[in-house]
Amino acid sequence: MALDAERAEEIFASFGxxxxxxxxxxxxxxxxxxxxxxxxxxxxxxxxxxxTDAEFERESCEPFSYDAKGGRRVVMSYRRAPERLLEDPDEMAVWARRALAVADAARKPRRKASAEP
Known part of the structure; x- marks a missing residue:
């Protein structure tokens, strides 16, 4: 499945x-x-x-990983979406909202510039 704007719109139709x-x-x-x-x-x-990892584990959804230079395996904080969600925009919206909440929580707080008198 190559993901282009049209396919993403279909998959995430109920999400926004x-x-x-x-x-x-x-x-x-x-x-x-x-x-x-x-x-x-x-x-x-x-x-x-x-x-959210436990929900993905119940669905047997493995994390995204890739081989980096030097043969090191890198595991990222993304997990395979359950296949059934690709044809169920309403259920995908539930999972997408959780994923967006995780992305929000992972954002590093911006440092405020110190105010000088």
Whole structure:
């Protein structure tokens, strides 16, 4: 499954408008500047953390990983979306909202510039 704007619109129809950006040899899926999903090697992954990992594990959805230089395996905080969600926009919206919440929580707080008198 290559993810383009039209396919993303179908998958996330009940979630709301998303934007796709080519990256990582695949596509990042964004709401505003927050990436909450990615497509790589024809597989859709949703942002995950310790608050949602168990749900993905119950669905046997593995994390996104890739081989870095030097043969090191890198595991990212995205997990394969359950296949059934690709044809169920309402259920995908539930999972996408959770993934967006994880992306929001993962954002590093911006440092405030110190005010000088």
């Amino acid at each position: 408008p998303v934007r796709c950006k080519r990256m990582f040899g695949g596509s990042g899926v964004f709401v505003g500047d927050r990436m909450f999903a990615l497509e790589a090697r024809g597989v859709l992954y949703l942002k995950s953390d310790e608050t």
